[in-house]
Amino acid sequence: MSNLLTTTTLNRRRMLQISAAGVALSAIGMNTRAFAQSGPVRWVSPRGSLEVVDDFAYWVAKRMGYFGDLDTSVEAGPPDATAAIKLVDQNQSDFGYPSPGVLSLGLEQGMKLKSVFHIMAGDVFDFAFQKGKAPADLKGMEGMTIVLGSAGWQSIADPMLAAAGVDLSTIKYVEVAGWGQSLAQGQADAALTWEGLRAQWRGQGFDFDYLLGKNASVFPANSFVIRAKDLDDPALVETYTKYLRGWSMGLEFGWLNPAAATQIAMDEFPGLATQMDPATAVESLMQQSGLMHAHWDKRGKWGLHLEDSWQSYFDAIHKIGQISQPLKAGDVVTNALIDGANDFDHAKVKADAEGFELRDEYKAVDIAAIEATL
Template sequence: MSGQMMIGRRQLLTLTAAGVTAAAFGGLAGSRQAMAAEVVRWVSPRGTVEVLDDYPYWVAKRMGYFGDIETTLEPGPSDATATVKLVDQNQADVGYPSPGVFSLGLAQGMPIVSVFHMGGGDVFDFAFRKGEKPASLKDLEGKTIVLGSAGWQSIADPMLKAAGVDITKVKYVDAGWPTWGTALMSGQGDAALAWEGLRAQWKGQGLDFDYWLGRDFSKLPANSFVIRKADFDDPAKKDLYERYLRGWAMGLEFGRDNPRAATQIVMEQFPALSSQMTPDVAVESQMQLANVFAGRLDERQQKWGYHLPESWQLFFDTGREIGQIQGDFKLEDVVKNDYVDAANNFDKAKVKADADAFKLSDAYAAVNVDEIAKRL
């Protein structure tokens, strides 16, 4: 496959073990200057922040839910594992890795902990060209899955293994970010890793696929917020992170109360996105994401950010079974719900009032969220 890199199973750990240099991260990774006491730097796993995926942040920023905390949202290098490396190297404070990338960091000895689980449902999906969706995921044995980064294999392998697939019979190819969806559409590979929110965006770009949805077959967790264990263990930083995560939780609540408003806020932050998606497509993308963020919320005690221990244990057990996770760490040492109660300690009625009062543009007021909900 011209321009693509076939990924060997053992090569995965080699690829992801390389460090991320300060130069690779641009200005953020340069010499850390003296900063105000309350600054939290968040780094994306995607190589860009011009996406709808982070709508809770932009809502919180717009509505003042972070209070006096100075926040940044930065794109990391396209290397899938950069988000944990940069946190470990003190070039960012909060990373947003998939459980697979988080576990690779732990396997490499990074002293990091997960403190806020964004999605109770599995956000990841497998895309197939129209008419080529297999009857069973086991039919992926002997097939090739297209990825946007080699590190994403750490996402796909545990999902497939937990679904009963012999992953030694699955091949991967790194088609590069952001073109891996186009590579699948053009006939390269048999499936592609995707995720909620991206489904709607791809469809809006003419990349109309059939899907196996992770939320329908997977009990594994999705991306979470990871910080340095040293920061978690520092009593002086507890209040800062609780207030910071409260901002995200309020943004999540707002997005559930008024999907159109949350979407419009992101689109006003990044006008270029409007050229990629109509308001209808954009709101559908946001609602797909909101579904995952609110996934299994009853089991999660109706608390934004709550980790389901059994879901995470299943992931770690599966990762160890396939040899992806190494090292003798325990679930309770690396997955923490300590900040969750404080993060959810906000006035929901006020957030709803904020959401209801938000002035929608004519274009977003015209979006029919009830019809979109039927498509989810």
């Protein structure tokens, strides 16, 4: 497992150094104002790219007019897992979309952030392995070399593995730009990935076996975070609630008609058609949508945080030393905007979803067959 190109071997100290490093204020052409106060509501992706179907709810909301007269903007951001929260903290973006692990690193550094909309209510993160080489469970990953696309992702993998009883001192992390390709070439034992990307990798010809986070982990996953102080500004609260309402409507549309939501997202990025055919793209979206709708019997509303799930996560990362001080979920997450975000005409969204005109290639996608694989 040598000869990894353009890689960095990570340990905990290295991971925290990278996470603490600042993002230049000019990183994505922004100045230091809070955008929603004098411009569009700006959202930054944690992936370094927007050319995925993951953000389908935003593109649906834009296409269907669910944001109303609200001006919005999305940015790919720098390809650093912690960039999204740094940019929020530095007033370069209004919303970030970190995993709880990345969010915890920001809180550890003193960033005053608040999670206001829990998108991924189930654990979206998976581990990929070469065909036939997946262990029976996460505990079986002890001693493995794991490739990550960003150093900050170690904060995602560590809690999952520790909760399964893995001795983290035996794990070697390596940061690799093309981490999926590195795994396919046998340069590591495993790779961190997530629902949605799992289908996309298959579309790119990567035939992996997986341990799925939704089956192996009880932790929460990515949410939308803002500056905590913005909740004290009634005008911003009104703007952000309206913004999140658009996302909620897009999420509901995608849940009701995943083929239509996929077609809309794919239309934004024609190059994706070279990576995924319509069936693979719909599968990618449905892998994620299922986790966005997770624990619906307890949640019942888009974006709602389950505090007990978040508290179990914070307790776990404190135990392994990922954060030095304990965190209370009630201080980190809030459901204050959720009722307003879900206050929309559900019948209209249902009618929009059911009445959306699909092209033939999306009409041909077998939704039931995909559901059987999820």
